[in-house]
Amino acid sequence: MPLSGSFLQELERIVGAGGVVRTLEGRLVYECDMHTFYKGAPDAVALPTRAEEVVDIVKLCRRERVPIVPRGSGTGLIGGAMSPAGGVMIGTNRMDAILQIDLPNRCATVQPGLINLSLTRAVASRGYFFAPDPSSQMVSSIGGNVATNAGGPHCLKYGITTNHILGVELVTGAGELVQLGGKAVDHPGYDLLGAAVGSEGTFGIVTAVTVRLLHAAEAVKTILASFTTIEDASEAVSAIIAAGIVPAALEMLDELMIRAINEGTGAGYPKDAAAVLLIELDGPAAEVEAQGERAARICWERGALEVRVAADLAERALLWKGRKEAAGAVGRLAPTYLLQDAVVPRSKLPAIMRELIAIGARHRVQIANVFHAGDGNLHPLILYDDRAPDELERAKAANEELLRACIEMGGTVTGEHGVGLDKAKNLPLQYGEADLNFMYRLRRAFDPDSIMNPGKLLPSHPACGEGFRPSRPHVPAGAWI
Amino acid sequence: MSVAARSLGEAFVAIAGRDRVREDPPSLAAAAIDGLIPKWIVSPTSVDQLGPVLALAADTRLAVIPRGAGSALELGNPPARVDVVLDLTGLDRVIEYNPDDLTITVQAGITAGALATRLATHRQWLALDPPGAAARTIGGIAATNASGPLRGRFGSMRDLLLGVRFVQADGVLTWGGSKVVKSVSGYDVPKLMVGALGTLGVLAELTLRLHPRPETERTWLVPVESARAAQALVERIVDSPLQPSRLELFNGTALRLVSTESAGAGVAVSIGSVAEAVREQGERLMAIATVSAGRIVPMPEDFWSRAESALAPGRGSTVLHVAALADRLAGTVGAIEEAFRTVAPGAAVCLSASASLGTLRVTVSDAGVAETVAVTRRLRALVAEVGGSVVIARGPVELRRAVDAWGSVEPRAFALMRALRDEFDPARVLNPGRYVGGL
Numbered sequence: 001m002p003l004s005g006s007f008l009q010e011l012e013r014i015v016g017a018g019g020v021v022r023t024l025e026g027r028l029v030y031e032c033d034m035h036t037f038y039k040g041a042p043d044a045v046a047l048p049t050r051a052e053e054v055v056d057i058v059k060l061c062r063r064e065r066v067p068i069v070p071r072g073s074g075t076g077l078i079g080g081a082m083s084p085a086g087g088v089m090i091g092t093n094r095m096d097a098i099l100q101i102d103l104p105n106r107c108a109t110v111q112p113g114l115i116n117l118s119l120t121r122a123v124a125s126r127g128y129f130f131a132p133d134p135s136s137q138m139v140s141s142i143g144g145n146v147a148t149n150a151g152g153p154h155c156l157k158y159g160i161t162t163n164h165i166l167g168v169e170l171v172t173g174a175g176e177l178v179q180l181g182g183k184a185v186d187h188p189g190y191d192l193l194g195a196a197v198g199s200e201g202t203f204g205i206v207t208a209v210t211v212r213l214l215h216a217a218e219a220v221k222t223i224l225a226s227f228t229t230i231e232d233a234s235e236a237v238s239a240i241i242a243a244g245i246v247p248a249a250l251e252m253l254d255e256l257m258i259r260a261i262n263e264g265t266g267a268g269y270p271k272d273a274a275a276v277l278l279i280e281l282d283g284p285a286a287e288v289e290a291q292g293e294r295a296a297r298i299c300w301e302r303g304a305l306e307v308r309v310a311a312d313l314a315e316r317a318l319l320w321k322g323r324k325e326a327a328g329a330v331g332r333l334a335p336t337y338l339l340q341d342a343v344v345p346r347s348k349l350p351a352i353m354r355e356l357i358a359i360g361a362r363h364r365v366q367i368a369n370v371f372h373a374g375d376g377n378l379h380p381l382i383l384y385d386d387r388a389p390d391e392l393e394r395a396k397a398a399n400e401e402l403l404r405a406c407i408e409m410g411g412t413v414t415g416e417h418g419v420g421l422d423k424a425k426n427l428p429l430q431y432g433e434a435d436l437n438f439m440y441r442l443r444r445a446f447d448p449d450s451i452m453n454p455g456k457l458l459p460s461h462p463a464c465g466e467g468f469r470p471s472r473p474h475v476p477a478g479a480w481i
Numbered sequence: 482m483s484v485a486a487r488s489l490g491e492a493f494v495a496i497a498g499r500d501r502v503r504e505d506p507p508s509l510a511a512a513a514i515d516g517l518i519p520k521w522i523v524s525p526t527s528v529d530q531l532g533p534v535l536a537l538a539a540d541t542r543l544a545v546i547p548r549g550a551g552s553a554l555e556l557g558n559p560p561a562r563v564d565v566v567l568d569l570t571g572l573d574r575v576i577e578y579n580p581d582d583l584t585i586t587v588q589a590g591i592t593a594g595a596l597a598t599r600l601a602t603h604r605q606w607l608a609l610d611p612p613g614a615a616a617r618t619i620g621g622i623a624a625t626n627a628s629g630p631l632r633g634r635f636g637s638m639r640d641l642l643l644g645v646r647f648v649q650a651d652g653v654l655t656w657g658g659s660k661v662v663k664s665v666s667g668y669d670v671p672k673l674m675v676g677a678l679g680t681l682g683v684l685a686e687l688t689l690r691l692h693p694r695p696e697t698e699r700t701w702l703v704p705v706e707s708a709r710a711a712q713a714l715v716e717r718i719v720d721s722p723l724q725p726s727r728l729e730l731f732n733g734t735a736l737r738l739v740s741t742e743s744a745g746a747g748v749a750v751s752i753g754s755v756a757e758a759v760r761e762q763g764e765r766l767m768a769i770a771t772v773s774a775g776r777i778v779p780m781p782e783d784f785w786s787r788a789e790s791a792l793a794p795g796r797g798s799t800v801l802h803v804a805a806l807a808d809r810l811a812g813t814v815g816a817i818e819e820a821f822r823t824v825a826p827g828a829a830v831c832l833s834a835s836a837s838l839g840t841l842r843v844t845v846s847d848a849g850v851a852e853t854v855a856v857t858r859r860l861r862a863l864v865a866e867v868g869g870s871v872v873i874a875r876g877p878v879e880l881r882r883a884v885d886a887w888g889s890v891e892p893r894a895f896a897l898m899r900a901l902r903d904e905f906d907p908a909r910v911l912n913p914g915r916y917v918g919g920l
Contacts, residue, residue: 102808104716105807105808106719149669151663155663159640160663162669172897176893176896179891182868183867184804184805185838186804186840186869187804187868188870188872188890189895189916189917189918190676190897190901191675191677192673192894195669195673198665198669215719218722242693244693244694246692284722284754286758286760287758289757290755291755343663345579345581345582345661346582347581376662376663377663410661411659411661412663413666414664414665415664416663430659434654434656435657435670438649438657438905439657441904442668442673443668445897445904458667470653470655471653472652472653473652475652476486476537478486478487478488
């Protein structure tokens, strides 16, 4: 339903004519995020510069029951920042200031549109960094990181976004500007901040974020170990963890991915390797040195073909080069792919890898793997040719089966990308009616009229609808009633 | 279950079994909470019994106080009503321990001590050390978001709770989160349950993130002349490449209790890592401490458990949890001591602080209710400037009647909290009146 002329006028009055995108070609820029399957252009895009403007936009939309979709840099992978039902998209790109850097308290307050890496760059010379490091960190916004509770290779040691957020200023779906959390670490009452991080814009729009800054590690050591089987590599992972070592990152590449990378970037991984493990340790120099030696020894003990240790920054970059270019390298194997983000308990890695091979064979698709082995977060790339008939369908079927397999092994449907439109339908694999209903009711407390990013995060399921009540346990009947 | 019962007591017996329901006056009197005597103590032995107990309570408008070890019953405001004390210590099983995944799922009533014993076999731990942890239940630690010196390095329960099974006020068994170390599927319900004092649901099972226990941990104590000198030392440590596992500041009174040292203040630093790294970091720590303070004293291995016992609050004493900012730590310590000195000169004020976070634990004995009320108000005004808080974590009921135990919550955030409480427990079955703003 197109927006009325008076609505658009009011929108322009709030953010200025230069802050509203109304033309078709302008709006098409916003029709999808990086998950390009899901397309839906908003009827208008508003680009506010201040929290007060966001409040006014939300109030206007609430009054007119117009859906709102928040968007940062649009680098999400879940069909989150797109408008399936039209309405207004609120882009935070013009709200990209660093409001305060407070090193004595090791925190900073920024606007949501600030690019993740810009914050680290602003404090790096003073020895600090912002830990969440999604692969998109050169372009993704901190507001987007908060919305999706983004992870990254180094969250094995440092945790995901939520562990680094001290406070947010949020405009709720009711149009209320509310401060959740703050610089002080304890705030009496429910941890609404904890619930809001990762809520994917369904509670409201974040207009300021206070983040924790960490002291940069004194030393970093990067080790690359290659193995002839995924099992050996997985056992090395378990042995490293069992030895009490928590690497900053612990990444694995499988055979198909190694081949693609070798053909592409010339990272020079051993040709007969079926698995490559990238281990990064950081911390005080003596600790990194001792643990690095131990980790390398474990790899040899588990039958590594080769163990390389980066001697300097340039070598470190070389070891990471293949990993970082993995997604691009698979372009040599197939024109396109579906990217999955499921998680299994780490000890189930060999089992899920076997299952993946079987699933690929069943559906006649190739699956290349690059994943965060340390926390069991898989990123299978299911390859397909979109020009070939039914390949996409087979890829999708393999994808769904893979998710089920992960859940059966005690895993979860998304480890770090989020739910969005893409995985909302999969949540019932993991949650029962009561669990979904609890989440639905939680959402309604923040967004009473269901205008915030509708259709995302929760499935269309009876338990996520008004009036549903999960079945209650039976109680003894008695005379007291 | 289709059982007819002649009384509510019989109905609880039908659910939990005769020996799991107590109605005798001495037991009930011993279970009184802030002077309110319950009518029943129900001690379920399975999670399946929790739902029917709460459903029955909700249908008959009873007030239920979930209780673990009972160590935090003086946290918060006095309850408005008490009918059922729901004793969770019978739910003390380990459901699933996966050492390779560094995760464990336990029932809420297991004590942190029992859990630690189980984890020690794999050299792992739940990196959470609130005072008195050994005897406390994991559910209680989660419901009160209790933490100790390890928080600066490993975070609090909100960072360690991966998944949670809980029973809503109407008896519906609900699950939130996941059983793996990384998940963003759906809202982070576990965080919402941490520190909620069971007012959104009774915690039944918790899936926890574990850490490998450091191979070696050594502790040093640095006595310094004042809190200001202590803060300066802390800042130098935090700004160095050292990665302490614990970094705790003590005021002079606390220092005398935890050690044989006598000084204006002290800083205890632990380094946990592989042996080589502990040795090397220890040397650097000594260099930093010698320059700033002149002296550093190695502490025995059991320093932290001895410090915990030495600082344990005595009967009738009051404990305040103060959240301020790290860069105002010395000022906050000074303000707390000064407030008691002027208002309650006879009081003994013991202070320990998680120095890198800016949180303080204040244990006060020999102060009257009126004096403590006055100090609490004064401190709240002081930390309000930095968005901090002062919570009465323990204290006589008269104190918690005279002043709100939680302090005020920003009105718009509070409106959201009330909306959640109204949504999930409109009849106020769970812990009525004890939580923020009398929720």
